[in-house]
Amino acid sequence: MRIKTFIFLLMFAGVVAVLAVGAGYFSAQKRQKKIAELIHLAESSLDSGQYQAALEAASEVIERYGARPELDRLHYIRARSYEALGKTEQALGQWQAIRRDFPGSPFEAEALSALAWKEMEKGGQAGFAAAYDLFREIEQRFPESPAYKGALFGFAKIDLADGNTMSARDTLLRLMDEAPDFPQRAEAEAILSDINTKLLYSPTPLEGEEIYEVRKGDTLDSIGRRFRVSYDLIMKVNKIANPLTLSIGRKLKIPNLSFSIVVDVGDNTLTLLNHGKFFKKYPVRTGMEEGQTPLGDFSITLKQKDPPWYHEGRIIPAGDPANELGTRWMAFSGAQYGIHGTIDPSTIGKYSSQGCIGMLKDDVEELFDLVPVGTPVKIVGKRKTDKDTKNERP
Template sequence: MNRGIRIGLAAALGVAVIVGGLWAGRHLLSRGSGSAARSESPAGGSDSGARALVEQGERLGAEGNWTEAREVYEKAVESAVDGRQAAQAQAGLGQANIRLLFSGTATPDSIVYEIKRGDTLYGISRKYGTTVELLRAANGISGDVIQVGQRLKITKADFNVLVDKSQNTLTLKNGEEVLKVYRCSTGEGGITPVGEFRIKTRLVDPPWYSPEGVIPPGDPRNQLGSRWLGFDVPGYGIHGTIDPDSVGKPVTRGCVRLTNADVEELFALLPADTRVAIVE
């Protein structure tokens, strides 16, 4: 499975999303069908080999060596022939990708920027199309104070999102490369709109403008959870939840719902104007 192929393997489901198809382990399925058109396994692929690589990746991750862990998980994804092992490998690869983004480790998409007089984290984030949250995380900054001459890691990635309604998965990508796949909830009865959207608003602890009125942040009735990434279509966006057990089911009023931990992770990565594609 080439890293550049447009796939997103849902760890919780053991399924991978392709534009126009699904991967279940090594088998290509037509989207929306339960039948498999079997394809040949890659040369040298084996369940036991993938399992050993996943275990090696887990050890490297536990040691904090996420660069090597990522390489091992990539090999595990390539060699897996069993859907469950492929899911575990892709989940490990997703974790490694996120850990590297939030660390000071250089990546192919990162640069080093030296702080100049008059710079602010917000201004730098706007200039380079990133977020203040990612700048803080990758550079160990807890507030907004930066010093002239300080060197910052800046990630210049082409983050974009693919939401698959049929699988209730959200795939985070850098260009066409899959970084991580999340379980999500979409609209009950398929009411989540399909098409391409842009993130327009980013809110921490958002109020919920419910049919019963405005529900403030912190109110146990506020269904938006801890973050809101609003689309350029009013009333729709990606948000957290007060009911994490509902994630993975088509139960929302049209928005895309994640656990609070997952939406906080995405919020730190996705600046305004990020592309979001939603497919049936």
């Protein structure tokens, strides 16, 4: 009898143990399923821009389950969500946690970048020094990551703040060659446009530029043709108010220029290249209708200051409020099109012309001085379908 009782108790204990193991297994399975659902919700919410939902789902996993394998991903989701919600200090804490607790994480490079830009915001010697160290770590450890592009941009901004203009320019040009579509492209173009313009008009000659001594028989026009630099630009760079005062023996700075122009009808911009490298970008207007601004290769064949406008059999003189060409006209080869100013600045950046390239007054006057006759012009791109047009212009 005792033996039977013992066997029964042993079997009962075994059944209880099996049931306990099974219950534990199913509980663990249920737990893992819930974690997976929350992580999926957090990720999908982040991707769709529902940042509060992403934050709540990620936080529930961390605070309720403490899931270790996915913890760096959850900190990343919280960091991105906090940033989007404008909670920068909370985001900073998440980036710091990724850097501190998860070396080698796929999110470490982005965390380093976020921390570096936070230091950049502080400014000053200490802020820039800390940012520089973080950018350098990205450069050395994560050269293939998207954060690397931001690090190069950071180096350029630090150089610019330190007065190292040439180094900043070279870094930005390198970045534009290596990574044409980096997130800070528009800001980099604005910085480069400003740097290049200031260097061009600086009295100090740069590498590749020439100091020319005026000889007997020289004129600004002949000097410009010799070096393929516009007459107007030589005057402006050398601060010559009256070309008739040009004297033998005067030393002139001759910029090292080989300009070409690219007009993109897709985003209504005109990019000026020097020796094939970015120099400056301007907003423009292009044709109101599909195909009005022709695509292809052209060159500037004629330059006019204060041009008359020939319109519907009438000659509208320069300075007339109805003269749509504004103060400058640069005609293209093989077409009735060209680049000119505008009397309606609100049309710039839009599809609002009859085919010509329209520019703001200051921009077209600057471009006119920069480019000589013969400058190549390439018109590219595909116009956007969501047309933003004004009244029709030439």
